[in-house]
Amino acid sequence: MSTDDLKKKAKVITKRLADNYPDAKCHLDFKSPFELLVSTVLAAQCTDVRVNMTMTPLYKSKYKSPKDILKDGIENFRNNIKSINFFNNKAKAILSLCEVLEKEHKGKVPGTMDELTALPGVGRKSASVILGNCFGKEDVVIVDTHLKRVSTKLGLIENDNPDKIEAELKTIIPEKDQYHFSMRIGEHGRLVCNAKKPLCEECFLNDICPSSKI
Ligand code: SF4
Numbered sequence: 001m002s003t004d005d006l007k008k009k010a011k012v013i014t015k016r017l018a019d020n021y022p023d024a025k026c027h028l029d030f031k032s033p034f035e036l037l038v039s040t041v042l043a044a045q046c047t048d049v050r051v052n053m054t055m056t057p058l059y060k061s062k063y064k065s066p067k068d069i070l071k072d073g074i075e076n077f078r079n080n081i082k083s084i085n086f087f088n089n090k091a092k093a094i095l096s097l098c099e100v101l102e103k104e105h106k107g108k109v110p111g112t113m114d115e116l117t118a119l120p121g122v123g124r125k126s127a128s129v130i131l132g133n134c135f136g137k138e139d140v141v142i143v144d145t146h147l148k149r150v151s152t153k154l155g156l157i158e159n160d161n162p163d164k165i166e167a168e169l170k171t172i173i174p175e176k177d178q179y180h181f182s183m184r185i186g187e188h189g190r191l192v193c194n195a196k197k198p199l200c201e202e203c204f205l206n207d208i209c210p211s212s213k214i
Contacts, residue, residue, distance in 0.1 A: 021184040037109050147185050154211070200212045
């Protein structure tokens with residue numbers, strides 16, 4: 001399909017996603033960029049529900065800034081996040097992250113892609129999550145497992161590599177729509193086009209989806 005045709009198709013998909021999931025947002029609970037950054041790191045290979053259950057009370061009672069985690073120390077922090085997959089490595093990663101935030105950013109989460117991806121353990125996906133959800137950036141494509149799967153099924157992308165997927169989608173989706181597209185296609189992946197059993201019969205994209213089972 002030519003780039004122009006892909007742009008036309010992406011436009012139709014973007015519109016339908018907006019109509020069906022106008023309020024789609026991040027499933028991690030947070031009250032500050034710091035909380036979302038920590039929870040995003042913890043959510044790797046773990047469910048958002050589990051991370052929220054563990055972290056929401058902790059943010060409320062003790063971890064409001066990098067300093068709070070550093071002061072509490074690795075042992076206590078590790079014990080407090082024990083219910084999260086790979087808590088040991090993640091605790092170490094978050095302590096390093098807090099050190100850098102404290103030393104180089106006065107304890108604040110920076111608001112640019114370059115600064116975020118320079119932080120330990122923060123890749124483009126996590127940086128895009130922060131930029132879109134906390135800093136109001138619209139020109140970010142959040143390449144998570146749902147976006148990757150559903151965009152592939154819909155024939156919008158050909159690549160498997162996250163950086164290439166990001167580039168492909170940035171070429172065919174206008175900047176102002178990229179963040180919302182990411183949130184909404186993620187929602188579609190959770191609710192309709194799920195990995196094990198896509199619900200093609202009730203999918204509002206089935207007439208234009210090459211992977212439709214009907
Ligand atoms: S038609 Fe089926 S495969 Fe295509 S997006 Fe919808 S649920 Fe997914």
